Amino acid sequence: MLDPIARVRRFNRAVTSEVGALDTSFLGRGRPLGAARVLNAVGHGRNDVAELRDYLALDSGLMSRLLRGLEEEGLVITRPHPDDARRRIAKLTAAGRREFDAYETLSNAQAQSMLGRSSRREELLAAMDMVAAALGRDRIGIDEVDPRSEPARYCLTEYYAELSRRFARGFDVKLSRDPDALDMLAPRGAFFIALSDGLPLGCVGLKGSGLEIAEIKRLWVAPAARGLGLGRRLMDAAETAARHLSITTLRLDTNSALGEAQQLYRKTGWTEIDRFNDDPYPDLFFEKVL
Template identity: 65%
Template sequence: MLTDIARIRRFNRAVTTETGALDDSFLGRGRPLGAARVLNAIGQAGEAGREVGGIRDFLGLDSGLLSRLLRGLEGEGLIEVGPHPDDGRKRLARLTAQGQTEFAAYEQLSDDRAAGLLAHHPRPRALLDAMDLVASALGQHRIEIMVEDPQAEDSRYCLEEYYAELGRRFDTGFDVNLSRDPDADSMRAPIGSFFVARSDGLPVGCVGLKGGQAFGEVKRLWVAPAARGLRLATRLMDALEAYARLLNMTVLRLDTNSALPEAVAMYRNAGWAEIDRFNDDPYPDHFFEKVL
C-alpha cells in the first residue's frame, strides 16, 4: 500500500519523465529543459524583451546558473543581452530572429504534446482540474494580485466563472443584470478598483471595489476552486482594503447570500459587523460593514 509520501514521490517521478526534465534534448530541439525554459521566459515577453532580474525571479534561478544559460543561448545566436534602455544598471534579454523561430517551434511542440495527453485520457476535464489544483498549490507563494480593468479578458473570465458558480449555488439561479452595476463601471479608477489574482499567468481570483457613494463596497469576490484553501480570498481582501484607504474611504460594506456559508463565515471571522440591508439587490440576505 502506497503511503502519502510515496504517492507524492511517484507523482514527482511521473512529472519529471513527462516534462523531459532529465533529457539532454528537451522536445528534441538540442538543448536541456533549463535553457528551453529561459528561452520561453524571454519569448513570452514579446519584442520588448525581459529584464534579466525578472527572468531570475520568475524561474527561481540563482544568478550564476542564469548567467550560464543566457551565455549559452547567446552563443547559439538565439538571444541578445544588453543594457536596459530605461535603466543602465539593468540588463535586458531579447530574442533574435533565429530565437523567435526556435521559440515558436517549442510552443508548437509543447501544445501538441499537451493536446495529445488530453486526447488519450478518458476524463480530460478531471485531469485538467487536478493539474490546476497541483499547480496552484505548488505556486501559491508566487500568486500575484494586480489592478485590472474589469472589462479586460482575464477580468471577464473571473467574473463569468463567478456568475456561473452563483447560478449553480443559488436556488433561483443568478442574472447579473438584476444586480447593481452589471458592467462594473464603478470599479474603475479614480472612484474604485478591480483586482485579479494570477497563478503563473492563469487568472485564479478577483474582487472589486465599488466607489461613487458614501461608502466603499466590496463586490464579486471569487477564487477558483483549485486555489481555495490557500488564503487567497484574504489576500484579495487585504489588497482591496489597502486601496480603499488610498482613496480615503473610511467605511466598507458588502453583501452575500446564505447559500455561500464559507463567505459568511470568512467575513464574520475577519471582523466584519452584520448590519441591516442597505440595497435593493434581489440576491443577498446577509449584509456587512467594516470601519477602516
C-alpha cells in the first residue's frame, strides 16, 4: 500500500505546480497569486477588509501589504466603512475591474484545460468537489434563502434525483406531498442551504402552517460533503428557526432506504411515531419536541 502521507504531498505538489502558486507572475498578469486572490475576492464582492482577511486566511500585515500594492497599481481603492470608521472597505477601480475580468477569462481557460486532460471528467469533478469540501469545511456557511431561488432549486433537483436512484421503485415528486414554497418562507417556515465558496452543498426546509407543529422537509447533503457534519448543522438551523417562529413540535418522514438520515435523527433526539400523512414514499415517521 502506498504511503498516505506521500500521496497527500504528491497531490499538494501537483496542485501548486498546476495553478502556478509559486509563479511570480500568476497567469502571466505580472503579480503573484496572493495579490491576484485579493483582487479576485474584492471583485466578487468581498469588500470589508477584515472579512476579506478572514476569508483568505491572511494575517493583518500581509493583507495590508497586498492591498497597498494593488492600490499603488491603481487597481483597488480603500476607504473607511460608512458605518464604522474603524473598519475599511475595498473596491475595484475601473482598471481593477478590467484586470479582474482578465483573470476570470484566464482562470476559466485554465480550468477547462485541466478538465480536457481527463476522459473521466465527472469523476475528476467529483474528486475535486470532495477535496474542496473537506479542506474548506470550516468555511462552509448555512444561509437562509427563498426555496424558489436558483441554488435552492439546484439542491432540490439533486435531492429528487438521488431519491429516484435509491428508492426501489424510483421517485416522482408529483406523487409526493411536495411542500408549497410559501410554507417554507417566514413567517410560516424557512429554507436553508449550505454554501461552499458560493456553491451549494446541501439544503433543508422547515414547512410551517402558522401553528405550533411544523415539518422538516428535503434534507439533502451532496455526496462530496458527507461526513463533514453538514446534515446536523442544517437540522440545527431549521430547529433554531422553528423556535424563533414559536413552533414547539417538529415532525418528519423518511424512507428506510436512507439509513444515514435515520441515524442522524435517532442520534439528535427524534422519536419514531406512527404515520401522520398519506405520502406514498416514506415508511418511517419521527417527532421532536423543542
